[in-house]
Amino acid sequence: MASKLSAASPIGNVKGIGPNFEEKLGRLNIFTVSDLIQHFPTRYLDFTKPVPIRDLRDKIASVFIATLSEPRTFYTATGKLMTQVTAQDDSGKIKLTWFNNPYIKRLIREGDSYTIAGKPSFWAGKLTLISPTIEAGDSLSLNTSGLVPVYHQTEGVTSKWLRSKIYFTLDSLDFPDPVDPAVLQENGLSNLTTAYHQIHFPHSSAERWVSDKRLSFNEHLRINITNILERSKLGDSLSIKLDxxxxxxxxxxxxxxxxxxxxxxxxxxxxxxxxxxxxxxxxxxxxxxxxxxxxxxxxxxxxxxxxxxxxxxxxxxxxxxxxxxxxxxxxxxxxxxxxxxxxxxxxxxxxxxxxxxxxxxxxxxxxxxxxxxxxxxxxxxxxxxxxxxxxxxxxxxxxxxxxxxxxxxxxxxxxxxxxxxxxxxxETKPTNRLPTKTHIVDPDRYTKSTDWMSKKLTEGNNIFVVCPNITQKDSGIASVESITLKYQKKYPKNKVYSLHGRLKKDQQQVVLNEFKSTPSSILVATSLIEVGIDIPQANIMVVHSAERFGLAQLHQLRGRVGRGGDQGYFFLVPTQSDEIETERLKLLQKYDSGLTLAQKDLRLRGAGEVFGLKQHGSLPTRLKYFWSKKLFTTAKRYSKALVKNNPEEARNLLIKLSP
Known part of the structure; x- marks a missing residue:
């Protein structure tokens, strides 16, 4: 029953979440109700103001109200099932298109009014909405009105599905506030129940910031109290007399x-x-x-x-x-x-x-x-x-x-x-290194292009090629085994080596030594080469299935090329063209600062993913105020005073703050 839900309840206790969804949510590190509530939005779609159809613009997320007509379903020349509908208001018309979704036609009643949300784009020369969200009528909705939260997703778990589950769960829970009300008032912080509701479903940007600040303060308290208590338990170290x-x-x-x-x-x-x-x-x-x-x-x-x-x-x-x-x-x-x-x-x-x-x-x-x-x-x-x-x-x-x-x-x-x-x-960077040129290459285009690489190999350059997997696990995801075969076929005159963690340590060293001493050779490897590899004549790196790597990790890999003073080149080849992933990878073209990229990566994917520390996956790095030095200092000052004056109360507060 919903009334029996608590933050500690298994996620399977939430209405509508059975074993199948439990397994899928596990991929997002969501195992309890608390995990679900703390699965914060990565961004928001601003659907606060519906616009007329004539004001829709390419690649700008918008919401509008229109009547729907002329629904039709047919197969394209490539065999895809397509459903198209015409949306119309007083200002104009636009086509709505869905692929492989025959059920959408059954949901549409011609002549009825709908609220439609999505990002228009040009398709076949005309502005179109591909797979928009539609809601019957013009009433408020979780998916098409206000600031609509967008979440980190996985196969079978969409943002729309998460919105409904989080909304239902928040409505079924109360959050007793563990922090002294006087402290909240002194620092202009909201209560916890309000903060959780407003971080997921804010009515305005101001509400979003207020909730973000409060939840960040909780995390700062937890970190500081933990560190202060742990430090107090430690014994002595050895003092070194400096010479x-x-x-x-x-x-x-x-x-x-x-x-x-x-x-x-x-x-x-x-x-x-x-x-x-x-x-x-x-x-x-x-x-x-x-x-x-x-x-x-x-x-x-x-x-x-x-x-x-x-x-x-x-x-x-x-x-x-x-x-x-x-x-x-x-x-x-x-x-x-x-x-x-x-x-x-x-x-x-x-x-x-x-x-x-x-x-x-x-x-x-x-x-x-x-x-x-x-x-x-x-x-x-x-x-x-x-x-x-x-x-x-x-x-x-x-x-x-x-x-x-x-x-x-x-x-x-x-x-x-x-x-x-x-x-x-x-902060000082090596003075003899040119900035590495970073390019994002469409996978189809890269497959057909070999001339430039052949020229560079002829000039004596060595090339790193990086893949996320050793063997073929997922369809289309690059593996060392499959890519090695492709490069051997593509460059038959050049030596192509393979390196991965399944090789014995002495074999790994032999492969590296041979690659280093063989001009114009290619090394296909996993991210094993991310650290500790120094091969000055390797000026080119190609990363296949680049979307499988974090920004900070890709920046590390980029640091492997151009170390000898020559121009370095870094090519990112995604598994398939994907607008969101391409935008993420473009950050590597925009920024050369490891710290900036680390912050962007943390906000996009969370600390558990970035640093491989699943036990720290709950660090709320997607919260903007989490980065506030002023808020952190305030929490540290309060934590120190609390531990000093009442350590038992500090320990109890820590238990209540733990996710």
Missing amino acids: PTLYRHSLTKFPFSLTSGQSKAVEEIFSDLSTKEPTHRLVQGETGSGKTVTIILSSDQVINNNFSVAVMAPTEILAQQHFSTFSKFSSFPQNIQLITASTKEKPIVHKPMIYIGTHALLTQIPEKLNHPLALVAIDEQHKFGVRQREELQERAPIPHLLNLSATPIPRTVALGLLGDIESSNI
């Missing part, structure tokens, strides 16, 4: 001077290391900005204090690259050890060490060391789960923690994903 003479010597090992961004980041890390309080810092910078330099300089200081360091990378390939870099530039090359599944070496424990490996490294290093871990650096932090960070906090003493990322994480999201954390941004 300026060693620092000056370490700098001489590099064939370049530090950029201002690198110098500032090193100063901030050194400040962290000098305290006994456990520190957690995120070091961010574009690929090639020199983040690794900051770990090497910090590691030298730790070894000099007779303590150890662990450096973890997401792949063996990147771990081996780090080992090579550290061995070349560290002031303590004899204190470096690579520990991976391939090396099968036991950790050296009789002297302070810099241990380098993958995420399994923590399980291989004994907890009790003669020279305990004082610093742990995790490269590409979003590849690691929360569990590894919790393991670190169980050690005594607790190591200082550095997270490095070329995929920028806005501070608010970092606090939600990684806990209480400071941030260092290395």
